[in-house]
Amino acid sequence: MAKSHSVWTSIRFWRQSAAWVTGFAVVLLILLTFDTMRQIKMGGKRVPSPSVINNHIDYKYSKKRGHEVPVIGDKEPFFGKQWSDEEAAALLHKGKLTSQAKNCMNCHTLLGNGAYYAPDLTKAWLDPKWKQMMPMVGAKTKEEAIAKFLQHPEMYPTHERRMPNLKITPDEAKALVAFLKHMSAIDTNGFPRGFSKGVKEFEAGGTYAH
């Protein structure tokens, strides 16, 4: 008779347990969603406002946090000018739409989303390789070099896997560079780890984005 009174065979017990676990998970996921929304809001501590494209962006190893963190520096011209909040926001919006229209994620990774066929673009703005690219494309600034490369990637092969010409217009290229620069200023808790970082810089524990 004892068997018929086992709680383990009681449907009521399992039903209540399932309701509790499901209900708790729902509440937890809703709270986490709000927490995420708060943290990814533009203009906050993690994701800077669009006008950050007017600033020098550096990347420094933080001993406290155990990974590299973005350092927003002094003002610097972006494509030869300072952009107002509205202009910068519009440019970033165009850059985002272009990155979607040209399907960058089909090969690249952006903020953890996308493919690993081509280099990770999350901190691509800080890549020291652009300095070497400047004389190759005949550009005076890093942003111009990136814009030129994006318009004619087939002319400047940097890797075995060559980027195809995606018919990116000069305006779109400019917007994409702004999009990349803003993305590099996002505090991603050290992701991606030590991107294009040389051993020397790593040992020095300093910055390598100058």
Add this chain to the structure above:
Amino acid sequence: MLFEPFTDVYPSFWGWLNQGPLTLTLFLHTVIVLPMFWLYFKEKKRLEQEK
């Protein structure tokens, strides 16, 4: 280390919770499994009373 100083840019309970797999596991087991003990004994009592 089970408990480490929270260093993320946003001070968040959830971030602190998710600093490592152990803290998350302990939390989830505490809040999910412990109430099930209560459900178990409540149900046991009910079944015994029915008997």
